[in-house]
Amino acid sequence: MAGLKQKLDPTRMGAGAEKLERDLCDRIVGQDQAVRQIVRIYQTFLAGMTTPGRPVGSLLFLGPTGSGKTRTVEAMAESLIGDPRGVVKIDCGEFQHSHEIAKLIGSPPGYLGHRETHPLLSQEAIDQFHTETVKLSFVLFDEIEKANDALWNLLLGIMDKATLTLGDNRRVDFSRAIIFLTSNLGAAEMNALIRPKLGFGTGAADAKLTEKLAHAGSDAARRRFTPEFMNRLDTVVTFRPLGEPELQRILDIELDAVRARLSRAAGAVEFSLDDAARQMILREGTDQRYGARHLKRAIERRLVQPLSNLLATGQIQQGDRLVVESAGDRLAFSKEAEGLVSAAA
Numbered sequence: 001m002a003g004l005k006q007k008l009d010p011t012r013m014g015a016g017a018e019k020l021e022r023d024l025c026d027r028i029v030g031q032d033q034a035v036r037q038i039v040r041i042y043q044t045f046l047a048g049m050t051t052p053g054r055p056v057g058s059l060l061f062l063g064p065t066g067s068g069k070t071r072t073v074e075a076m077a078e079s080l081i082g083d084p085r086g087v088v089k090i091d092c093g094e095f096q097h098s099h100e101i102a103k104l105i106g107s108p109p110g111y112l113g114h115r116e117t118h119p120l121l122s123q124e125a126i127d128q129f130h131t132e133t134v135k136l137s138f139v140l141f142d143e144i145e146k147a148n149d150a151l152w153n154l155l156l157g158i159m160d161k162a163t164l165t166l167g168d169n170r171r172v173d174f175s176r177a178i179i180f181l182t183s184n185l186g187a188a189e190m191n192a193l194i195r196p197k198l199g200f201g202t203g204a205a206d207a208k209l210t211e212k213l214a215h216a217g218s219d220a221a222r223r224r225f226t227p228e229f230m231n232r233l234d235t236v237v238t239f240r241p242l243g244e245p246e247l248q249r250i251l252d253i254e255l256d257a258v259r260a261r262l263s264r265a266a267g268a269v270e271f272s273l274d275d276a277a278r279q280m281i282l283r284e285g286t287d288q289r290y291g292a293r294h295l296k297r298a299i300e301r302r303l304v305q306p307l308s309n310l311l312a313t314g315q316i317q318q319g320d321r322l323v324v325e326s327a328g329d330r331l332a333f334s335k336e337a338e339g340l341v342s343a344a345a
Helices: 015-027 032-046 069-081 098-105 123-127 149-161 187-198 207-224 227-232 244-266 275-285 295-312
Strands: 057-062 088-091 137-142 163-165 171-173 177-183 235-238 270-273 321-327 330-335 340-344
Touching: 015 032, 015 069, 032 057, 032 069, 032 177, 032 235, 057 069, 057 207, 069 137, 069 177, 098 149, 123 137, 123 171, 149 163, 149 177, 149 227, 187 207, 207 227, 207 235, 244 270, 244 275, 244 295, 270 275, 275 295, 275 321, 295 330
Parallel strands: 057 177, 057 235, 088 137, 137 177, 270 321
Antiparallel strands: 163 171, 321 330, 330 340
């Protein structure tokens, strides 16, 4: 009997991983390379091939502020368990001193306030967002570079053995958790690379530039963290600075979210923005240093609050269609059918 020699395709993904990739690409703009790295970790989990005795994955997210690092974790939780808030989030800026670690693991028996200190990383807290179909936890350590060395040492044990010992000697199992660490390390170097190469306002894909950005982030992380810490990581994911095309797409996503809110509040009310109105919101809500971080704030101030006033005063009702235009330093709102400017913000 002749031996069977059939070519296989190791780059194909299963249906679950493909769905996650589509969902993340729909929600996270301009970071397709980062999304693929994350999806590979999830595919390994689905296949049952994760390393025994370790977390499902330990990922360090590097990149400028406002490039989508935290939002990516929320989008993953939204896709897999249906809730973007289904993330155990630790703000590392609150753990700049060694004694503050007690908030994570609880105080040992005998210490004052032992019974009143409820650890943030208990097994119940880690597993609280599990669903019937997805038994997976998302644990986010935000801005890890701000944390005290004591927190880094705590993470070494979690990333190596998927185990954390609490103050009362209970053990927490992280073998069904993905550990996300975010950092702005290397952001200045990345912006310096992309500014002369592409210029702010372009989003051209460039494999060589992507590689340089990744090296800039990794080098900054190696200067800050010990080799022992870096060796515990499964993947270092670099998020690119956002250009004008990406910011325009993010604006579209946020405007769709406002339309959904408006529909829930008033029924079938539609609105559209002219180019000048869009540019006004983009100028106020984005820049090279902060990416899209302040975009939601600009939309709330320029669009949501005036729409709320119009609804509350009965100036717009179900079935209306609005046009939003730039009017100097503010936005003007008109009913398209009547063509009358009814309010300005």
